Amino acid sequence: MSGETLSQAAYRRLKDDIVQGRTPAESVLSERGLAEDLGISRTPLRTALSQLENEGVIDRLKNGVILVRSVTVEQLFEIVKLRQQLESAAAARAAGYPPTQELAGLRDEMQAFATGTHTGFDAFWAADERFHMAVARAARLEILPGILAEQRAIARRCTLTRTYDTFTDQAREHVEIIDAIDRGDAEAAHAAMWQHFEHVRDRFLQTFSGAK
Structure with missing residues (x-):
């Protein structure tokens, strides 16, 4: 460089x-x-x-x-909770602005995943990052993308994040969030993002319990 x-x-x-x-x-x-x-x-x-x-x-x-150093499951759940708070507020804020082309393009990509398009962990992780960053940018928040990048880098070091082999549910939740933002429904956007992170936590818990 x-x-x-x-x-x-x-x-x-x-x-x-x-x-x-x-x-x-x-x-x-x-x-x-x-x-x-x-x-x-x-x-x-x-x-x-x-x-x-x-x-x-x-x-x-x-x-x-x-x-x-390893990243513990407890640290991973702490990151999930932090991001839930920050990104739910960001989704609600984004609904107060005109829809962005970036989110529109990502909706098509996520819809493809939601309807069964196969992808590996690394490819979906990149798409997932584009989605969450796009919501932060749609909310006109300049500091949040950097915070998310840092927290995602930590979370990715936890081996639990690599246990998924299907991403249809996550993608479907992303579509719901984008649709709420596009409708300008701040309450629904906040609720959809909050529920998304509840499901993220639950999926991690199920994987962790099954690994014991």
């Missing part, structure tokens, strides 16, 4: 590998191995690692070993 320092590039690469699951939670890493893989010296690498440590993505053990 143009203008990017070695430490910034290392940080981006390491964090992306962790968020995307290429470097799983509880992985044990070493500075020597990371420096060799990234092709950089330890000075910029340590700057990148310090940033990841400050963000709670990794832990540095007393023996110098680097451990990728």
Whole structure:
């Protein structure tokens, strides 16, 4: 990336590998191995690692070993509750503005998923992110997309998020939210988004119970 320092590039690469699951939670890493893989010296690498440590993505053990931190189920549910509050309010606010082309396009995409179009986890995760960001933008909220991106990156590191293999219910809920926003019905938009996150939590609970 143009203008990017070695430490910034290392940080981006390491964090992306962790968020995307290429470097799983509880992985044990070493500075020597990371420096060799990234092709950089330890000075910029340590700057990148310090940033990841400050963000709670990794832990540095007393023996110098680097451990990728896991995200607990409790933390995941906390994120779901936080997003429920923020995004329900955003959906209600979005209903007070003219419908956006972005949401209209996403409705078609979500309707296809809702009627059975097969997709994998990574593809739907990307579509899901586009939907939630589009609602925040439709609400004319400038700070919320950044908050959502941060919270979604944390949630994705929880292995429970990767247990789904069908997304028809989620997509159908997205369509209901978009329709309420398009009608200008703030109360219905708030309720639909709130219920969506109730279902998200319930699906996680069912998966977690089944995994025990």
